[in-house]
Amino acid sequence: xxxxxxxxDGSIAKSYDHHLGAFLFEPYATDxxxxxxxTGVSNILxxxxxxxxxxxxxxxxxxxxxxxxxTDINEEMLAIAQGKILAPNISWDAIDMSxxxxxxxxxxVVVCQFGLMFVPDKIKAVKEMHRVLxxxxxxxxxxxxxxxxxxxxxxxxxxxxxxxxxxxxxTGPGPFSMSDEKKVLALLNEAGFTDHTVDAVxxxxxxxxxxxxxxxxxxxxxxxxFIIKTDPLLLEKFQNTLExxxxxELGDLPAxxxxxxxxxxxxx
Numbered sequence: 131x132x133x134x135x136x137x138x139d140g141s142i143a144k145s146y147d148h149h150l151g152a153f154l155f156e157p158y159a160t161d162x163x164x165x166x167x168x169t170g171v172s173n174i175l176x177x178x179x180x181x182x183x184x185x186x187x188x189x190x191x192x193x194x195x196x197x198x199x200x201t202d203i204n205e206e207m208l209a210i211a212q213g214k215i216l217a218p219n220i221s222w223d224a225i226d227m228s229x230x231x232x233x234x235x236x237x238x239v240v241v242c243q244f245g246l247m248f249v250p251d252k253i254k255a256v257k258e259m260h261r262v263l264x265x266x267x268x269x270x271x272x273x274x275x276x277x278x279x280x281x282x283x284x285x286x287x288x289x290x291x292x293x294x295x296x297x298x299x300x301t302g303p304g305p306f307s308m309s310d311e312k313k314v315l316a317l318l319n320e321a322g323f324t325d326h327t328v329d330a331v332x333x334x335x336x337x338x339x340x341x342x343x344x345x346x347x348x349x350x351x352x353x354x355x356f357i358i359k360t361d362p363l364l365l366e367k368f369q370n371t372l373e374x375x376x377x378x379e380l381g382d383l384p385a386x387x388x389x390x391x392x393x394x395x396x397x398x
Contacts (some may be wrong), residue, residue: 142354144204147181149337149346152284155244157185157333158272158391162243163187165270165395168174173197175262178245182206182211188241189217199237201225202245203368221309237262242271244391247308256321263398269323273308273332278391281379286347286388289372293364294390300356300394313390318396335388340385344373 162184168263178184188198194217201223202208212222225231227242228251240259259269277284283305290300308314311328314325318326318348321390337343348354348369357365380387 142350142352143181143204144350145354146207146350147183149342150350151181152302152385153185153335153337153343153346155180157389158331158393159184159187161244161331161333162241162270162272162393163191165393166191166241166268167198168192168240170236171196171238174239174241175230175232176200177225177230177240177242177259178202178232178248180210180245182215182245184241185211185220186215189215194219197221199223199232201227202212204229214278220355223286224345225246227255227258228245228388229254230262233264234261235264236265238267240267240269242396244272244274244305246271247273247305252308253320254316255318256323260322260398265398267398269396269398270282271396272331273314273390274305274389275311275392277306277308279388282343282385282389284346284360284385285379286372286377289368289375292354293368293371294356294360297356309392311394313368314392314394316393323396324398326394327394329393331391331393335387337385338383338389340373340376340380340382343376343380343385345367347372349398 174188174196179202192198196219198220200211200220203226205224208222208224228249240263246252246255254282263269266284274280277287294300315326315328357368376385
């Protein structure tokens with residue numbers, strides 16, 4: 131397995147799940163799973179399952195006869211998902227989606243929520259998704275749209291640039307590396323998918339408090355280790371600055387942020 135550039139250890143994974151799960155990812159999980167037709171589906175592969183947000187919705191929706199393989203490159207994230215979800219028709223695996231260790235033409239559906247953006251070799255990963263799908267199988271995944279249409283992410287990015295203007299690993303496109311839907315459609319074509327669609331999906335992310343949102347972005351992302359390594363004294367200052375910026379634009383009790391994502395569907 132290749133080295134993971136977005137390492138989520140146990141403490142980060144827990145904060146991510148607790149603070150950011152319902153805020154950013156739950157609204158899109160219900161949308162993504164709702165696009166899967168259960169008729170004629172016998173097995174599903176989930177990539178980048180994280181802490182199991184989409185996985186839980188899949189298990190709730192699927193018949194017990196449908197086999198679900200839930201995977202993630204981060205073993206710590208996977209462990210949280212395993213601890214929350216118990217079902218006889220699910221199996222778990224720590225894998226790199228750029229080198230999926232399964233046979234060709236195996237799955238009816240491949241689903242991936244907000245994971246493909248972080249893969250260094252995206253075309254290789256999408257080709258792997260195409261390879262493991264059965265003929266006529268469906269690929270479903272979502273990615274973030276333009277950062278300007280996602281205020282919470284824009285605010286977070288602005289504070290990062292203010293504190294660490296020269297940290298390329300923090301100020302790069304990251305979660306927004308696939309925000310151009312036309313380039314993603316071209317990627318699908320290159321990987322061999324000829325039947326594909328894209329939908330713009332707007333949601334509203336709601337966090338009980340701005341403090342909780344700020345804590346999630348600081349303690350629930352790899353930024354935490356960067357700050358600790360750079361200057362631990364900056365941790366509280368960064369979090370307080372981020373909280374104030376969130377309150378200023380998105381309010382408090384709760385904080386609400388418009389969210390925009392692209393949802394792609396493709397058939398093999």
